[in-house]
Amino acid sequence: MKYKRILLKLSGEALQGPSKSTNIDPIMLEQYCAEIQTLRDQKVELAIVIGGGNIFRGGQAESLGIDRVQGDYMGMLATVINAMALQSALERHGLYTRLMAGIKMEQVCEPFIRRRAIRHLEKGRIVIFGAGIGNPYFTTDSTASLRAIEVQADIVLKGTRVDGVYNKDPEKFPDAVRYKTLSFQEAYERNLNIMDMTAFTLCMENKLPIIVFDMNKKGNLLKIANGEEAGTLIS
Ligand code: UDP
Numbered sequence: 597m598k599y600k601r602i603l604l605k606l607s608g609e610a611l612q613g614p615s616k617s618t619n620i621d622p623i624m625l626e627q628y629c630a631e632i633q634t635l636r637d638q639k640v641e642l643a644i645v646i647g648g649g650n651i652f653r654g655g656q657a658e659s660l661g662i663d664r665v666q667g668d669y670m671g672m673l674a675t676v677i678n679a680m681a682l683q684s685a686l687e688r689h690g691l692y693t694r695l696m697a698g699i700k701m702e703q704v705c706e707p708f709i710r711r712r713a714i715r716h717l718e719k720g721r722i723v724i725f726g727a728g729i730g731n732p733y734f735t736t737d738s739t740a741s742l743r744a745i746e747v748q749a750d751i752v753l754k755g756t757r758v759d760g761v762y763n764k765d766p767e768k769f770p771d772a773v774r775y776k777t778l779s780f781q782e783a784y785e786r787n788l789n790i791m792d793m794t795a796f797t798l799c800m801e802n803k804l805p806i807i808v809f810d811m812n813k814k815g816n817l818l819k820i821a822n823g824e825e826a827g828t829l830i831s
Contacts, residue, residue, distance in 0.1 A: 598823030601641040603744035605754045608647035608678050619650045625685040633689050634818040641717040644724045647736040648674030668732030679726035692721045698730025710746050737795035745802050755811025760828035777829045805831035
């Protein structure tokens with residue numbers, strides 16, 4: 597495997613599946629676990645950050661008459677719900693996991709302690725980071741970048757429903773062209789919105805590469821971990 601320690605970022609919305617009829621679609625959970633298992637079968641060390649957008653985003657708060665900071669904490673709690681669902685599904689697959697959260701929740705997960713997280717990874721446990729970084733005004737993309745740097749991951753893999761970064765929205769423009777590789781500088785100058793600015797800058801300054809790829813395509817995750825071309829590599 598090309599990458600030995602990977603941080604996988606999954607959006608909360610992806611868990612809803614295409615029908616969006618439920619917040620957490622069991623078919624999506626199962627599909628993700630099967631993909632993740634292929635990495636563990638190859639002994640790749642894996643940390644996962646999952647978003648909460650399928651349940652709540654801080655940005656929605658004000659329109660509901662909820663204070664923004666309160667809303668952000670609600671969003672962080674939403675990520676824990678998703679993380680717990682994912683943990684349970686991974687364990688059903690016989691995988692060893694640990695859930696570590698940026699907000700203390702002793703009954704359901706460990707607090708995030710960097711050295712302990714690294715130790716879990718070394719022991720082959722999949723570490724899921726819930727509750728973001730524990731601070732409002734951040735996103736789970738920033739959490740992914742920060743935790744990846746902290747645990748010295750080789751790469752951030754951002755799983756989406758499109759197979760990479762395009763020059764324009766491929767869901768709206770059929771003639772959109774996918775980039776195979778991009779430098780951080782090119783991505784910044786072309787305003788390509790790969791991640792929010794905080795997350796993107798953290799990766800750029802720490803020379804942590806990102807691959808944006810289609811998480812719904814079977815076998816893609818393993819292919820990428822093995823260094824094969826898929827999605828868009830930003831480095
Ligand atoms: N959030 C936060 N701090 C963090 C991580 C997340 O305040 O460190 C909140 C923020 O309100 C965000 C919500 O949690 O909108 C859900 O996360 P995100 O929108 O990143 O989820 P995704 O879009 O990946 O599903």
